[in-house]
Amino acid sequence: MTRPASSALRPRRSVLYMPASKERALEKAKTLDVDAIILDLEDAVAPAAKEAARAQAAGAVRDGGYGGRELVIRINGLDTPWGADDLTAAAEARPHAILVPKVSDAAMLEDVAGRLYTLDPAQEVALWAMMETPRGILNAAAIADATPRLTALVMGTNDLAKELHSRAMPDRQAMLTSLEMVVLAARAAGLAAIDGVFGDLNDDDGLARECAQGVGLGFDGKTLIHPKQLAAANTAFAPAADDIADARRIIEGWEREDGDAKGVVTVDGRMIEALHVDQARRLVALKDAIDARG
Numbered sequence: 001m002t003r004p005a006s007s008a009l010r011p012r013r014s015v016l017y018m019p020a021s022k023e024r025a026l027e028k029a030k031t032l033d034v035d036a037i038i039l040d041l042e043d044a045v046a047p048a049a050k051e052a053a054r055a056q057a058a059g060a061v062r063d064g065g066y067g068g069r070e071l072v073i074r075i076n077g078l079d080t081p082w083g084a085d086d087l088t089a090a091a092e093a094r095p096h097a098i099l100v101p102k103v104s105d106a107a108m109l110e111d112v113a114g115r116l117y118t119l120d121p122a123q124e125v126a127l128w129a130m131m132e133t134p135r136g137i138l139n140a141a142a143i144a145d146a147t148p149r150l151t152a153l154v155m156g157t158n159d160l161a162k163e164l165h166s167r168a169m170p171d172r173q174a175m176l177t178s179l180e181m182v183v184l185a186a187r188a189a190g191l192a193a194i195d196g197v198f199g200d201l202n203d204d205d206g207l208a209r210e211c212a213q214g215v216g217l218g219f220d221g222k223t224l225i226h227p228k229q230l231a232a233a234n235t236a237f238a239p240a241a242d243d244i245a246d247a248r249r250i251i252e253g254w255e256r257e258d259g260d261a262k263g264v265v266t267v268d269g270r271m272i273e274a275l276h277v278d279q280a281r282r283l284v285a286l287k288d289a290i291d292a293r294g
């Protein structure tokens, strides 16, 4: 089985949550410089508003108008009164992906994938998994391999901190093991890895530091909660101009020196092997994908 088309390399620098109950936010998202949008039916929506939010999320996806932005609906868990109907409505609306909350083991995701198969046998809709429970983190590798529908793992650092009984610490020290395990699992299975949210809307320096840390850990992008956070993530997770120029020099040097035949060459005095060329090509492809999104 192949992965859904939305698993192709695409920018996920900025992934913005919005409560699907907020019509104004859904409309505003059409104008924002954002790579992906999560229409939330779960924790940001009060129980009394769940059904209206579900209808509004499905309607927004069906009506479109979001251009090249990736559209994701976060459903409620299948163990809640809303989860099964959310899954049906989301699958029928055909977003790029459905985000499953609080995934604790592979069986949970297999269950969702099994139900989704009857709703979307052509497998157009991908699955994303929230990594936000201690069991989920411990099972990260098995979750990442649970179904070919899965294309991204998303950190849920708020729920995880709650479950761990951990405290906010400098540089997210209490989260580091979990963050690294999720990046490891995602990379081993060829999935995207998206970092958790930064909750303080007035701390621009803190957001920039946390984005830089996410880049360093290997994440593809960051989940966000407000439009004012977009620029920081778009900048931090995009390849820098110097890195792109360097990548192009590596690719050109490799081709000029016939690296495929030699196995190893030097470019500007540096040893270059095929792995460096792969890295360089990935960076250039990401930059092209960002430019193509417009």
Ligand SMILES: CC(C)(COP(=O)(O)OP(=O)(O)OC[C@H]1O[C@@H](n2cnc3c(N)ncnc32)[C@H](O)[C@@H]1OP(=O)(O)O)[C@@H](O)C(=O)NCCC(=O)NCCSC(=O)C[C@H](O)C(=O)O
Residues within 6 Å of the ligand: 016, 017, 018, 019, 024, 025, 026, 028, 029, 040, 043, 044, 130, 132, 155, 156, 157, 158, 159, 160, 196, 197, 225, 226, 227
């Ligand atoms: C945090 C907010 C509740 C703040 O709302 P508000 O005070 O209304 O913001 P502003 O007045 O500053 O809004 C200015 C304009 O921007 C639009 N807006 C605001 N937020 C969003 C958004 N997220 N997406 C799109 N547009 C947004 C407003 O409509 C205003 O527009 P205009 O009228 O044209 O000027 C609010 O930002 C918010 O609800 N954020 C999202 C909260 C959310 O979705 N939370 C759930 C995900 S977090 C989570 O669960 C993580 C994970 O599971 C874990 O465990 O860690």
Ligand SMILES: [Mg+2]
Residues within 6 Å of the ligand: 043, 130, 132, 156, 158, 159
């Ligand atoms: Mg959560």
